Amino acid sequence: MSEPALSITGACKTFGGLKAVDDVSFRVNSGEIFGIAGPNGSGKSTLFNLMTGIPYGPSAGEVHFDGRRIDRWPAHRIARAGLCRTFQKDAEFPELSADETLQISAVYNGGQRRRDAADNVDKALTLVDFDPDRRTMRSDELSVYEKKQLMIASALVSNPSVLMLDEPASGLTKPEIEKLDALLIAVNRTGVTILLIEHVLSLLLSVSERLMVLNYGQILAEGDPQTVVKNPAVIEAYLGGRG
Ligand SMILES: Nc1ncnc2c1ncn2[C@@H]1O[C@H](COP(=O)(O)OP(=O)(O)O)[C@@H](O)[C@H]1O
Numbered sequence: 001m002s003e004p005a006l007s008i009t010g011a012c013k014t015f016g017g018l019k020a021v022d023d024v025s026f027r028v029n030s031g032e033i034f035g036i037a038g039p040n041g042s043g044k045s046t047l048f049n050l051m052t053g054i055p056y057g058p059s060a061g062e063v064h065f066d067g068r069r070i071d072r073w074p075a076h077r078i079a080r081a082g083l084c085r086t087f088q089k090d091a092e093f094p095e096l097s098a099d100e101t102l103q104i105s106a107v108y109n110g111g112q113r114r115r116d117a118a119d120n121v122d123k124a125l126t127l128v129d130f131d132p133d134r135r136t137m138r139s140d141e142l143s144v145y146e147k148k149q150l151m152i153a154s155a156l157v158s159n160p161s162v163l164m165l166d167e168p169a170s171g172l173t174k175p176e177i178e179k180l181d182a183l184l185i186a187v188n189r190t191g192v193t194i195l196l197i198e199h200v201l202s203l204l205l206s207v208s209e210r211l212m213v214l215n216y217g218q219i220l221a222e223g224d225p226q227t228v229v230k231n232p233a234v235i236e237a238y239l240g241g242r243g
Pocket residue numbers: 015018020038039040041042043044045046047
């Protein structure tokens with residue numbers, strides 16, 4: 001059996017008395033799209049934080065990436081090793097263009113030389129199907145969907161082997177979610193493993209090969225997405241009033 005891309009063992013993150021992530025263990029296979037769902041406050045974003053070291057690692061437990069233990073590494077080392085993420089809140093630089101944003105991301109986050117960076121910027125913007133005529137516009141003039149494309153391209157410009165997306169569909173219309181679906185599949189086909197936190201269940205079910213559901217910081221269910229969403233405990237967690 002091949003090594004998993006990621007292996008998380010007994011991961012915990014506590015804030016004072018709150019166990020935001022409580023003894024979570026799972027593996028992500030190389031090349032798959034792994035979905036993560038759960039009600040608000042169930043620890044999804046905190047799980048991404050502790051895996052990428054942005055802004056903190058785990059309180060306890062281990063994270064292995066590409067066969068190496070990374071949970072004590074500084075965030076930039078994790079990103080440069082190929083584990084890259086986006087954030088739940090869009091955080092574009094309003095006055096910079098998509099081109100400039102990605103150049104900066106490639107050089108400062110990715111540690112790339114300028115010439116390599118320029119190639120990777122082209123590659124990333126092409127992969128997310130960004131309109132070439134809008135690459136030099138200020139980011140605050142871009143549409144909501146274009147900002148999402150830019151956000152995903154900002155992670156792709158570092159040539160990650162694993163891309164972690166935190167609710168990328170938020171704020172998108174139904175047709176835009178369909179475009180995002182196709183975009184994720186296109187990125188995955190280039191060999192990038194994807195971890196996808198998402199509230200939009202239709203998107204998760206459409207693209208994920210496996211689905212994990214968190215509740216109160218713990219794993220409630222994991223496995224085949226269609227089976228997981230029919231699990232009574234999962235239905236209860238979603239309809240139980242915390243969503
Ligand atoms: N920096 C922090 N300080 C204190 N509590 C936090 C912090 N970050 C997250 N939490 C708490 O941890 C829990 C999980 O949050 P989060 O991971 O953001 O959930 P999700 O992404 O599933 O909505 C919530 O109760 C949240 O209030």
